[in-house]
Amino acid sequence: MKIAVFAALLSVASAMAQQYLLPIGSNVNNRQSEVSIVISALDTWARLEDTFSFYPYMGDFEDVIKNRVKVLAERYVPPLGFEQGEFALNVQATPGPYSQNIFRLQQSDGKWAVPPEVLDVKLQYGEVTLNLTGVTKVELRVRGNGREERFSSDGSSPGSACFIQTVDRELGQGLVILAKEYVNPQYREEWITEGEVVLWENGLFAEFNIIDGFFSSASANLPKLLESIRAPETQSQQSQSPVLVVSSPKIARITRIGSITEITVSVEATSVANIEFSGTLNGNWYSIPKYLQPLNLQTGSTKFTHTTEAPASFYRVRLAESQKQ
Structure with a gap:
């Protein structure tokens, strides 16, 4: 009976570990x-x-x-x-x-x-910034090769709060900032083999593995912040039916010769849209005179022209109202 209860507790703990995730460690890119x-x-x-x-x-x-x-x-x-x-x-x-x-x-x-x-794109990473409201303190603990370092946002741990990047000002703005030298494997020092990030919500806390970001433990009463860091669905968790991600029509290229501007619009799925221009980014937008009515855009690339004597113009493609969700 004790073995069965212990197995059930392990199962619940494992399910919770996969339910919550910080985008750090090997899962640093595991978020939208x-x-x-x-x-x-x-x-x-x-x-x-x-x-x-x-x-x-x-x-x-x-x-x-x-x-x-x-x-x-x-x-x-x-x-x-x-x-x-x-x-x-x-x-x-x-x-x-x-x-x-x-x-x-x-x-x-x-x-x-x-x-x-x-x-062969080489991506560069900065600190990991999380938008989390209600966090009152952040702790960072790292260990390896008989060495241990501890940091906290309020300075209560031996290590300097500078290494955790988060201070009370950021927490008050709903931001948790974690230094890449500890939470990104690309920059982490080799001696670090284990550790945790602990997020406090007054007297409640949630702890996450620094190596992969998975939830590891929490106070008896779970902090509300956990609802904001649920693990996203992975490819294997999706249904077997194919998922098609389609972007809205967009301007792929703009060239100008004399007073004639050529706008190339790229379309991934048939749509209805207006092509508009403005003299400034923050100004009013107008339909190009040649294309006052919404255009039926077919898949592929299509070129449109605009004749203007203005020294500079800005352009955008805006979906017709009937196309908006």
Whole structure:
């Protein structure tokens, strides 16, 4: 009977461990983020952009980034006359890592192409920032090779609070900031083999494994903050039916010759939208005179033109009201 009860307790503990997760350690990318990938010519304003929402069920984050960069690079056509200039590849995940690479195109099969080494994106990581309200103190404990270090946001532990990155001011703003040197395996010192992040909510606490971010223990009464850090669904937890993630139509390229601006719109799924322009980013937006009515956009790339004497204009694609959810 005691063995059965012990096994049941282990089962409950295991289920709870998988139910809550901090995006740290080996799971540092295991959370939703908004990603922007841009290839641009530094000497012009011509650019090709891919923006999308990343979800853990889509697979390994870094693999997804590299695949999207490769697809974008295959679609990129440098502006005429600037093929031998400098180009930039910028990747930004919010929240998450980033990458910037300045490069020159190379000839491949008679075409200008992004070099293979640029496609092998190397992401750089900063501190892990979590939006969590109600956290009153953060503790960080790391151990290994007979060594132990302890830090706390209120300075009550021997180690300096500077190493934990979070102080009372950030906690008051609903931010928990964890230093990459402890919670990201890419930057963590080799001597650290185990440890915990402890989040306090007044007298209640929740503890997480620093190596993989999984929940490990908590006070008898669970803190409310746990509801904000439920583990996301992974690919294996999704139904077997394929999941299609479709982005809204977007501007892939803008070029201008004289008074004529050419706008290339990329569409992943048939949609109805307006193409609009403005003299400033914060100004009023107007439909391009040639396209006053909503346009039926088909899958693929379509070019539109706008004739204007204005020295500069901004453009956007806006889904028609009937298309919005």
